[in-house]
Amino acid sequence: MKRLAFYFIVLLQILFLIGVALSYSAVERWGETIRLKTAPVDPHDPFYGEYVTLNYDIEQLSESHWEGADPEQGSTVYVELQQEDEFWQVKRASGNTFEPREGAVILKGMLRHSDRNRGTYWVDYGMNRFYVEEGTGEQFEERQSPLIVEVGIAPWGQKRILSVETQE
Amino acid sequence: MNRERMAKEARTWLEAEIITQEQYQQILQRYPEQKTKPVLLTFAAIFIGLGFLTFIASNWDLLDNVVRLIIILVAMASFYTAGERVYTKSSNIVGNSLLVVAVLIFGSGIFLTGQMYHVSSFSALPFLIWSLAAFAVYVMFQNVIMFGLVMTIVTAGQLYSAMTYQAFYPWLGALLVLGGSYALYRHRHQAFALIVTVSYVVQSVVWTFSESSAYYWLIVLLLLLYAVSVWLENERVARPMRSGSVTAIAFTAVIQVFALEDGFSAPALEDTYVFFLVWLGIMAGVLVKLWKQNRLFRGVDLFLFVPVFLLPWAGAASLMLLFLYALGWLLIGYQQENSQRVTKGTLAFVVSTFIAYIHFAWDFLDKSVFFFVGGVLLFGISYVLERKRRSVQRGGDER
Numbered sequence: 001m002k003r004l005a006f007y008f009i010v011l012l013q014i015l016f017l018i019g020v021a022l023s024y025s026a027v028e029r030w031g032e033t034i035r036l037k038t039a040p041v042d043p044h045d046p047f048y049g050e051y052v053t054l055n056y057d058i059e060q061l062s063e064s065h066w067e068g069a070d071p072e073q074g075s076t077v078y079v080e081l082q083q084e085d086e087f088w089q090v091k092r093a094s095g096n097t098f099e100p101r102e103g104a105v106i107l108k109g110m111l112r113h114s115d116r117n118r119g120t121y122w123v124d125y126g127m128n129r130f131y132v133e134e135g136t137g138e139q140f141e142e143r144q145s146p147l148i149v150e151v152g153i154a155p156w157g158q159k160r161i162l163s164v165e166t167q168e
Numbered sequence: 169m170n171r172e173r174m175a176k177e178a179r180t181w182l183e184a185e186i187i188t189q190e191q192y193q194q195i196l197q198r199y200p201e202q203k204t205k206p207v208l209l210t211f212a213a214i215f216i217g218l219g220f221l222t223f224i225a226s227n228w229d230l231l232d233n234v235v236r237l238i239i240i241l242v243a244m245a246s247f248y249t250a251g252e253r254v255y256t257k258s259s260n261i262v263g264n265s266l267l268v269v270a271v272l273i274f275g276s277g278i279f280l281t282g283q284m285y286h287v288s289s290f291s292a293l294p295f296l297i298w299s300l301a302a303f304a305v306y307v308m309f310q311n312v313i314m315f316g317l318v319m320t321i322v323t324a325g326q327l328y329s330a331m332t333y334q335a336f337y338p339w340l341g342a343l344l345v346l347g348g349s350y351a352l353y354r355h356r357h358q359a360f361a362l363i364v365t366v367s368y369v370v371q372s373v374v375w376t377f378s379e380s381s382a383y384y385w386l387i388v389l390l391l392l393l394y395a396v397s398v399w400l401e402n403e404r405v406a407r408p409m410r411s412g413s414v415t416a417i418a419f420t421a422v423i424q425v426f427a428l429e430d431g432f433s434a435p436a437l438e439d440t441y442v443f444f445l446v447w448l449g450i451m452a453g454v455l456v457k458l459w460k461q462n463r464l465f466r467g468v469d470l471f472l473f474v475p476v477f478l479l480p481w482a483g484a485a486s487l488m489l490l491f492l493y494a495l496g497w498l499l500i501g502y503q504q505e506n507s508q509r510v511t512k513g514t515l516a517f518v519v520s521t522f523i524a525y526i527h528f529a530w531d532f533l534d535k536s537v538f539f540f541v542g543g544v545l546l547f548g549i550s551y552v553l554e555r556k557r558r559s560v561q562r563g564g565d566e567r
Binding site: 002013018024047110127161 | 221224225226227228229237240241244245248249252256270274277278279280281282283284285286287288289290294297301304305308328332
């Protein structure tokens with residue numbers, strides 16, 4: 001009995017890892033791909049290793065984007081993006097879920113910081129790190145030019161970075 | 169006293185024919201042979217586990233992500249299986265160290281999946297998942313090493329949260345309180361209590377500096393730990409908590425000596441009402457409990473918890489607290505003729521004196537007066553104590 005319980009715990013851990021991996025890899029297959037603009041810097045994490053920090057244009061929202069009540073800092077927010085020319089831009093945002101318009105996508109994020117006087121809001125989408133092999137992060141930093149990030153968004157809301165390229 | 173030294177001592181008694189062979193055996197039986205602690209094996213396991221963690225952090229491009237994930241899964245499953253087999257069939261110690269490796273591999277698996285898909289989380293959630301898995305394994309096998317691993321992951325996660333997100337992660341705090349209570353309930357053992365204490369102190373510091381607006385809330389958190397130690401009847405569990413909270417608050421007092429001097433702007437009195445109310449409540453509770461337990465002398469520890477930051481000479485006042493603590497234990501130690509307490513007081517006194525000496529905010533003349541007065545006082549006290557001790561020895565005819 002106890003032994004069964006132990007192997008159940010082990011199985012849970014295996015399924016957790018596989019589940020996380022599969023669900024993210026499914027984003028590429030079934031999700032919509034959007035392109036975003038960013039600028040890189042290059043720090044370290046003791047557990048995940050070296051990465052390039054990506055700062056997106058879509059992270060900064062203005063007052064006019066918000067619909068409904070002003071969300072609190074640290075709360076979950078939903079941001080609607082639509083394609084304009086090559087890149088996707090913020091259309092509207094809200095503290096509650098809403099249906100996207102035709103051709104638009106919803107990104108879930110967290111309101112990191114808001115400055116009500118200036119009417120600016122910063123949203124964290126949890127896509128600010130692009131992990132690279134150790135010793136290779138500096139190349140990204142040295143390039144100085146903006147980066148283009150392709151992000152996959154699954155119908156169930158999960159999202160991930162698919163690729164990062166420099167702008168031609 | 170340990171068995172070896174006792175055996176040697178008893179041997180001489182036996183040879184001097186103070187005790188019989190039978191009594192010699194009886195004495196030895198009172199000192200059971202201690203189980204050897206699996207230090208080397210545990211370190212070996214930790215090294216292998218850290219190997220996996222750093223391998224993942226290196227993000228070595230030569231191996232494809234999927235290959236890496238398979239390596240992690242296979243390695244984890246094998247270490248878990250082997251660990252369980254060995255634990256139940258042959259050796260607890262070896263089995264346990266294999267399980268430690270498996271738990272560490274699970275952690276590297278979590279970081280690998282995050283890295284594969286460039287997911288950056290908003291909180292220390294990966295550490296919560298990791299520590300919950302470790303806790304489940306601990307519940308199965310109930311041993312101190314696995315519990316230590318759980319709390320190491322919890323504490324590391326909290327530090328990670330502080331450094332990466334500048335925030336305290338409450339779920340890891342909850343796991344410390346709930347998991348720690350459960351473990352201490354199951355094992356009234358000092359190693360468990362020590363592990364819980366260390367994690368509590370570290371997490372208190374993280375909470376104070378990332379969530380609360382003022383450093384002085386740390387005093388309340390450490391006082392709370394002290395209060396818990398007073399309430400726990402079991403001395404084996406209470407002692408590490410008491411020592412831990414006193415050590416941490418003594419460090420805080422030393423930092424106060426320097427930090428509260430120049431450029432420290434004391435908070436407005438009305439902002440501190442809540443703090444003083446909570447502090448007073450716990451303090452009163454602790455004192456009443458100590459009085460009921462007939463251990464009011466322990467109250468000497470509480471000098472260190474006195475909040476002095478509102479006073480005009482807060483730094484010097486904090487130094488006074490350190491001296492009061494040291495003198496308190498010296499006096500109690502001499503009075504009870506308890507050499508351990510005398511040593512504690514002496515050590516605290518030496519450290520306090522050293523701090524008074526290097527404390528730069530005073531001029532040398534002030535310091536000189538301070539040391540003269542202090543020296544004369546100490547001569548006086550030691551004279552009184554010595555006279556008392558002699559009268560006790562003569563009158564009581566004890567030795």
